[in-house]
Each structure stands twice: as C-alpha cells, then as structure tokens.
C-alpha cells in the first residue's frame with residue numbers, strides 16, 4: 001500500500017478516510033467517529049502514531065498493515081455477527097472437507113456441482129489463507145463462469161443454506177480466528193469420494209500420470225527457456241487431456257459437467273492462465289504461442 005514515505009499528519013488523514021469505505025464494506029451501522037475513536041484509543045495505534053516520522057519505509061509499511069488490522073478489529077467489534085450480506089458467497093465458493101462427504105452421499109451436492117483442483121495447480125488454500133501452488137488435491141463447489149460467485153448463490157440467497165458446506169458454516173468474516181480451524185481439518189479429494197473399485201480409477205490414474213499439472217506449470221513458467229522437447233511435452237499434456245475429455249463424453253457417455261470433477265480443470269485453461277494459446281489446425285495444434293494483448297481484449 002505504501003510506495004513512498006508519508007508524514008504523520010498524512011498518515012492520520014489517510015487511515016481515517018479509508019475507515020468510511022471499510023465501514024460500508026462491513027455493512028456496519030456504527031458511526032464513523034465511534035470507530036475512529038476506538039482506533040485512536042488503542043495503545044498499539046498510539047505507539048505507531050508517536051514513532052511514525054522516525055520509521056523507515058519498510059517499517060512504515062509494517063505499521064500501516066498493523067493499523068489496517070486495528071481498523072478491521074474496531075469495525076467488526078461493532079458488528080460481530082453475520083448480516084447475511086452474501087459478500088463471501090459472491091467472492092468465491094467453498095472448499096469441501098471430510099464431513100461434507102455426507103452432502104454428496106445424500107444428493108445435496110452432485111458431481112456436476114464440484115470440481116477438482118489438482119496438486120501443482122494454483123489455487124486458494126483456506127489452510128494458508130492465500131493463493132498457493134497446491135501441494136494436495138482439493139475439491140471445491142463450482143463458481144459461476146469459473147470465478148466469482150458460488151453457483152448456489154442465486155437471488156441474493158444460498159440455495160442450500162440449511163445444508164451448506166462446513167467452510168460456509170465455519171468462516172466468520174468478523175472473526176480471524178475462525179480461519180484457523182481449517183488447518184486441522186482434512187480436505188476432501190477424489191479418493192475419498194469415489195469407491196476404491198470405481199470403474200474410472202484406471203482412466204483417472206492414467207490421466208493424472210500423463211497430464212501432470214506440476215509438469216505443465218513448470219514448463220509454462222519457464223517459457224523463455226522452453227526448448228523443443230519441453231514444448232512437445234506441454235503439447236502432449238494438453239492434447240492428451242483434450243483427448244480423454246472428448247473420449248469420455250463421446251464414447252463413455254460422461255456428462256460434460258462432471259468432467260472437471262473427474263479430471264480437474266482442463267489443461268487448456270492452465271495454458272491460457274499463463275497467457276498462451278495453441279496454434280495450428282483444430283484438433284491438431286502444433287505450437288504454443290503467446291496471446292497478444294489485442295487478442296485477449298477481443299476474446
């Protein structure tokens with residue numbers, strides 16, 4: 001947030017200005033001057049304010065973060081409960097944990113409603129509270145158009161509220177401690193959902209082996225140094241992934257909507273996430289090329 005040093009007076013003006021939008025975002029009906037006073041009276045803020053002008057830029061950035069935490073704490077102290085605003089449902093969908101298996105068994109959730117984030121993919125980890133390269137497989141409820149609102153959030157209400165997943169029941173936006181619960185919970189994965197003798201395991205295992213997200217991501221990340229062998233390997237992963245999906249739909253009758261659960265997100269999606277596309281005839285691409293700025297704008 002802070003790109004350059006600012007004086008103590010400017011710091012004081014800046015955080016007070018931000019408080020207005022934070023109050024609004026938290027749907028708090030508290031008065032602005034009350035929450036400002038709560039921050040001003042906090043001993044941690046008093047210390048920051050007193051020392052501000054003598055801080056280095058790095059220390060200022062840290063002090064700014066601490067002030068932000070104090071502001072959030074003061075605001076949520078005025079609204080320590082859920083107002084059913086739906087902001088959390090609009091931002092993303094939940095990751096599923098072991099106890100959510102019951103939702104799949106009793107038909108509240110269907111395989112068409114969920115998707116697999118495979119090891120090696122970039123994804124949000126509730127355990128770590130940030131976007132990371134996933135070191136374990138996760139299952140998530142799908143989001144509308146692949147990002148943003150949860151598919152069950154319609155007309156400003158949750159369509160499965162009484163049976164909503166564990167994450168939705170546990171996370172309290174006003175309570176940072178509620179996020180810590182997830183470090184001790186076991187996320188669901190395909191192994192936990194599908195029976196050991198499920199007829200598709202063979203195909204899933206072969207797909208996993210040949211279409212590794214870890215391998216594809218590492219090739220695309222180092223595209224500058226990509227030699228012909230790496231490019232061929234990336235093409236092989238993408239084409240095999242496409243082939244498996246096409247085969248399962250056309251020959252095995254798998255519904256398209258279930259595909260992202262059984263095989264994870266398509267490798268093609270990873271390709272475009274790194275800013276590349278395939279070039280060549282349809283069904284027979286021969287090259288991986290960078291998406292030009294005007295291409296992505298018109299897409």
Ligand code: SF4
Nearest residue numbers: 082083085086088173
């Ligand atoms: S938990 Fe979600 S719905 Fe409830 S107040 Fe927070 S953001 Fe809004």
Ligand code: SF4
Nearest residue numbers: 089150152153158168
């Ligand atoms: S399942 Fe319901 S509560 Fe959970 S994110 Fe989706 S809409 Fe919100």
